[in-house]
Amino acid sequence: MAAAVPYTTNRPNIKVVMQGQATQIIHAYRQAPWRVQRQWVGVFLLVVIGVAMVAALYLDVTARTAVTGREIQEMRLQITTIQRETADLETQLADLTSTAAMQSRALALGYRPVQPGELDYVAVPGFAQPEPAILLAAKDTSPETETLPAEYTQSLLEWFEDSIKFGGLP
Amino acid sequence: MRQQYAVRSMLVVAGLVLAVLAVIVQIIRIQTSEQAEVFLVQGDRYAGEFQMFYPERGEIYDRNGHLLAGNRTVYEVGVSLREMESPEAMASALSANLGLTFEEVYKKLTESPETWEYVVIQDYVAVDAAEKLKRLVEQLDNADDPRLSGLAFKPHLQRSYPENALASNILGFVTRDGRGYFGVEEKYNDLLAGNPVQIWVPRDPNKATEIPKVPNGTTLVLTINRDLQARVESILDQALSEYGAQNGTILVTNPRNGEILAMAATPRMDLNNYGNYFSLYDNGSQYNRTIGATYEPGSVLKVLTMAAALDAGTVTPETTLIDTGAIEVGGITIQNWNRDAWGQQNMTGCLQHSLNVCLAWISSQMGTQSFYGYMDRFGIGHPTGVDLSGEAPGRLKHPGDGDWYPVDLGTNAFGQGIAVTPLQMLMAASAIANEGKMATPHVLYSMLRDGHQYNVPSQYAGSPISAETAHTLNDMLAVSLEEESSMALLPGYRLAGKTGTAQIPTDYGYDGFHTNVSFVGWGPADDPQFMVYIWMEQPSTSIWASETAAPVFSKVAEQTVILLNIPPDVVRSQVTK
Numbered sequence: 001m002a003a004a005v006p007y008t009t010n011r012p013n014i015k016v017v018m019q020g021q022a023t024q025i026i027h028a029y030r031q032a033p034w035r036v037q038r039q040w041v042g043v044f045l046l047v048v049i050g051v052a053m054v055a056a057l058y059l060d061v062t063a064r065t066a067v068t069g070r071e072i073q074e075m076r077l078q079i080t081t082i083q084r085e086t087a088d089l090e091t092q093l094a095d096l097t098s099t100a101a102m103q104s105r106a107l108a109l110g111y112r113p114v115q116p117g118e119l120d121y122v123a124v125p126g127f128a129q130p131e132p133a134i135l136l137a138a139k140d141t142s143p144e145t146e147t148l149p150a151e152y153t154q155s156l157l158e159w160f161e162d163s164i165k166f167g168g169l170p
Numbered sequence: 171m172r173q174q175y176a177v178r179s180m181l182v183v184a185g186l187v188l189a190v191l192a193v194i195v196q197i198i199r200i201q202t203s204e205q206a207e208v209f210l211v212q213g214d215r216y217a218g219e220f221q222m223f224y225p226e227r228g229e230i231y232d233r234n235g236h237l238l239a240g241n242r243t244v245y246e247v248g249v250s251l252r253e254m255e256s257p258e259a260m261a262s263a264l265s266a267n268l269g270l271t272f273e274e275v276y277k278k279l280t281e282s283p284e285t286w287e288y289v290v291i292q293d294y295v296a297v298d299a300a301e302k303l304k305r306l307v308e309q310l311d312n313a314d315d316p317r318l319s320g321l322a323f324k325p326h327l328q329r330s331y332p333e334n335a336l337a338s339n340i341l342g343f344v345t346r347d348g349r350g351y352f353g354v355e356e357k358y359n360d361l362l363a364g365n366p367v368q369i370w371v372p373r374d375p376n377k378a379t380e381i382p383k384v385p386n387g388t389t390l391v392l393t394i395n396r397d398l399q400a401r402v403e404s405i406l407d408q409a410l411s412e413y414g415a416q417n418g419t420i421l422v423t424n425p426r427n428g429e430i431l432a433m434a435a436t437p438r439m440d441l442n443n444y445g446n447y448f449s450l451y452d453n454g455s456q457y458n459r460t461i462g463a464t465y466e467p468g469s470v471l472k473v474l475t476m477a478a479a480l481d482a483g484t485v486t487p488e489t490t491l492i493d494t495g496a497i498e499v500g501g502i503t504i505q506n507w508n509r510d511a512w513g514q515q516n517m518t519g520c521l522q523h524s525l526n527v528c529l530a531w532i533s534s535q536m537g538t539q540s541f542y543g544y545m546d547r548f549g550i551g552h553p554t555g556v557d558l559s560g561e562a563p564g565r566l567k568h569p570g571d572g573d574w575y576p577v578d579l580g581t582n583a584f585g586q587g588i589a590v591t592p593l594q595m596l597m598a599a600s601a602i603a604n605e606g607k608m609a610t611p612h613v614l615y616s617m618l619r620d621g622h623q624y625n626v627p628s629q630y631a632g633s634p635i636s637a638e639t640a641h642t643l644n645d646m647l648a649v650s651l652e653e654e655s656s657m658a659l660l661p662g663y664r665l666a667g668k669t670g671t672a673q674i675p676t677d678y679g680y681d682g683f684h685t686n687v688s689f690v691g692w693g694p695a696d697d698p699q700f701m702v703y704i705w706m707e708q709p710s711t712s713i714w715a716s717e718t719a720a721p722v723f724s725k726v727a728e729q730t731v732i733l734l735n736i737p738p739d740v741v742r743s744q745v746t747k
Contacts, residue, residue, distance in 0.1 A: 069374075084327055087226055087241040094237035094332035099400040116662070116728055121737035123745045129735065 058156060218372035225364030226327060228387030230341060230354060232396040233615050239341055239355070239441075242330035245300035245323045248290040249279060253320030263318055267303050268292045294328055294346060331441035337399050339435040339458040340392070340613060342559065343444040351444075352457045354390065354613060356559035361388040361617065389618040393429035398422060401729040402432040409722045410436060414710030415687075419460040419592050420722070421703040422730055425600040425692060427628040428609030430556075431700065431734075435459045454560055461554075461561040464589040465705070468672025469507075469524045469715070470688045471585030474598055476521060477643050478544030479532045481635040487517050487646055497527045497534075500576025504530045507671065521668065522650040526584045533583035538569045541579060545588075547634035548598035549608065555629070556593055556611045565589040585672055592688075596703040597631065599690045602647070603666070603698035606640040607633045648695040658691060658720035660727045662738030666698075667691020667723060669715035674708070684708040687715035689723045693731075694739055700730045 028035075095101070154162065200206060230239035247268065254260060261276035268275075268291065275291060282289045300323055307318045329344040342353030350359035364387035406420045422432040435458050437450045455462035479485045495511030497504050506512065506526050512519070520528035533541045545551070551566030566588055567574040581587045593611055601608045610629035617624045635643075647666035651658055658667055670688035673680040687709055692701040704719045704726070712718050730736070737745070 081325075083226065084243055084325060087229075087327055088243040090229070090237060091240035091242045091330045091332060094240055097236070098332045098334075099336060099396060100334070103400075114732060116660075116732060119732065121741045123741070 218370055221371045223367045223384040225384045226386040228362040228389040231391045232394045236396045240330050241327040243325050244328040245295040245325050246293045247295050248288055248322050250288050250320040255316040255319050259317035264291050267299055334440045335438045338438045338441050340433050343441045353558050357557050363387050391616045392613050393615045395431045398733045399432040403434040405725050406434045413718045415706035416708050418706040421460055421596050423701050425603040425698050425701040428611045430611055430613050433460050460592045464562050464564045464591055465686050466672045467590050467595050468585040468670040470668050470670030470690045472529050473668045474548050475529050475583040477635050481639040482540050484536050485517055490514050490516050491528050493527050497530050499530050499580030502577040504580050518646045522654045529583040530580035533579050542568055554593055554597045554611050557614050562591055564594050592703050592705045601634050602640050602643050603692040605637040606635045658723045660724050663693050664695040665691055665693035666695045671715040685713040687719040689719035691723050702726050
């Protein structure tokens with residue numbers, strides 16, 4: 001009866017090999033520390049680039065908001081000016097068509113007040129005396145503003161805060 | 171060597187860290203110090219400003235859309251003191267263009283408190299003057315001349331009345347503080363003025379807030395017909411001149427719904443120069459005499475006495491009376507206007523000849539309870555509720571009042587001892603023209619707000635008499651007018667009405683030389699579409715209403731039928747058929 005022979009191979013022991021490689025790597029880094037530094041620099045640069053991108057985005061949004069805000073202020077001023085000018089023009093028109101002005105213009109054109117005997121009445125079946133008309137020109141012209149969505153008014157931080165509070169994060 | 175470098179490096183790092191820490195500590199200290207709160211408050215103060223947004227005052231139109239009260243641009247001219255380069259040049263330019271003295275302007279520019287950054291030189295500057303100054307500033311700017319730098323123009327609106335004095339008694343006026351006085355401007359001041367809104371406006375454009383919605387003041391449309399108002403005012407002015415009367419009023423209304431179509435009174439003032447108020451009026455009641463002034467109406471009140479007696483069944487149109495020229499009431503003898511005895515008269519004759527004796531007899535027959543009950547229901551002694559500021563209630567004495575005497579029952583029946591306003595008399599008489607019903611007189615036709623028109627419904631003011639009584643008396647007054655007051659007639663139209671010549675009470679009894687003349691009338695008699703009331707104070711050419719107020723009524727009726735397109739009775743009956 002033959003004795004059991006353990007399994008053998010010519011390949012080197014893997015444990016020994018790995019220990020050897022690790023030693024070599026450590027040794028290599030000890031020999032070249034710039035490898036570690038480069039990795040740190042890489043990470044740092046990545047963070048810097050990320051922050052810069054967020055900052056640039058924020059600046060861009062802020063700049064656009066500022067420009068739009070200024071435009072809104074200017075438009076508000078324009079609306080006020082136009083409303084004032086409209087009211088002024090209406091009054092000027094009323095000046096030109098006032099009773100006294102129209103009467104003097106009519107007289108200058110050779111007209112005179114009608115006398116009762118000079119009027120002819122014609123019966124028109126179904127005619128009804130018109131009621132005073134709705135004065136369309138006198139409509140309220142003040143601007144109607146709809147509430148702007150929060151996305152257009154809140155800052156990034158406010159949006160973030162709201163999202164945390166109300167659980168609206170995407 | 172290497173260790174030395176390490177130590178130095180550590181020292182440098184430690185130094186930098188300490189410096190950074192020191193900066194951080196200092197930042198925190200500053201942020202939390204007591205002074206920081208002051209600076210924060212200051213910062214907040216300059217971060218924006220509270221701005222009051224005043225709505226544009228509502229306009230006032232007549233019933234056909236003619237603007238009676240609008241708004242006009244004017245400027246506030248001021249100087250930004252920090253930017254000002256030459257006070258002398260500024261004062262010179264402003265004084266020359268704004269009608270101010272050089273010293274006045276120079277003093278404002280140089281003696282303002284140091285904390286002031288801006289000083290107002292003049293407000294409510296007309297567009298022409300402001301434009302002239304603007305051109306001057308532009309010329310100097312183009313030439314790089316800074317002598318007028320700092321001059322500022324702030325445009326805003328001011329109330330303006332395109333028709334000047336037309337309907338001034340109805341409209342009232344608005345002072346520079348934006349408050350309405352008299353008439354519609356005062357009565358509807360809150361509606362017209364709207365609601366100012368104050369908001370915080372940040373200077374930071376990032377925080378641009380939404381524009382607050384400041385609705386304009388409510389625009390009002392009146393029942394007034396501008397053209398009729400102009401004609402009636404012209405007729406009144408001519409009448410006062412022709413008959414030598416001191417003052418007068420003319421009212422034209424629609425008896426069906428109480429709409430006031432025209433309301434003329436004297437004196438009137440140019441509403442764009444309301445500073446003249448104190449030179450024209452002694453007190454507020456004179457501003458619109460149709461509602462603010464009371465007087466003894468005289469014989470026009472006989473129509474109410476007759477209406478009450480007919481309605482109570484005390485008399486019928488056929489009831490006769492032997493007029494002996496005098497009647498004793500409460501121990502006092504009452505006589506006719508000419509002290510004559512008119513013999514047998516029916517009730518139409520009593521009105522036709524305006525017999526005091528007859529009407530005093532009627533009220534005596536009715537008794538105090540019935541007579542004063544009817545007068546109350548006609549609204550005598552009560553405000554009509556017209557939507558104009560400054561209405562007087564008048565006065566009707568009642569039995570039991572300290573100054574009531576039994577004779578008042580007789581004299582009140584023909585309009586003595588009673589104080590009424592013209593509008594009160596008109597509303598009371600409108601029951602006769604409108605099937606026994608009275609409508610509250612009003613000037614507001616509709617309101618325009620947020621693009622919508624809200625029409626104002628007529629208000630019912632009571633039915634003092636029945637429709638039958640109204641028809642009967644209407645016919646009696648038409649006959650009476652045809653046979654007595656021919657000067658009030660209008661060819662082609664059957665009208666109804668009554669004159670009133672009233673003595674004027676003084677502290678020593680009635681004035682024997684002067685009278686107040688009145689006329690109340692309406693037409694067409696079979697379908698009343700307009701009603702006119704005339705009152706002239708102390709005419710000098712004649713003391714009789716039949717010779718003064720009656721012809722004025724005819725003229726007003728003539729213009730009214732033309733402007734309201736009311737055809738003659740013949741044409742109207744053809745259309746009806």
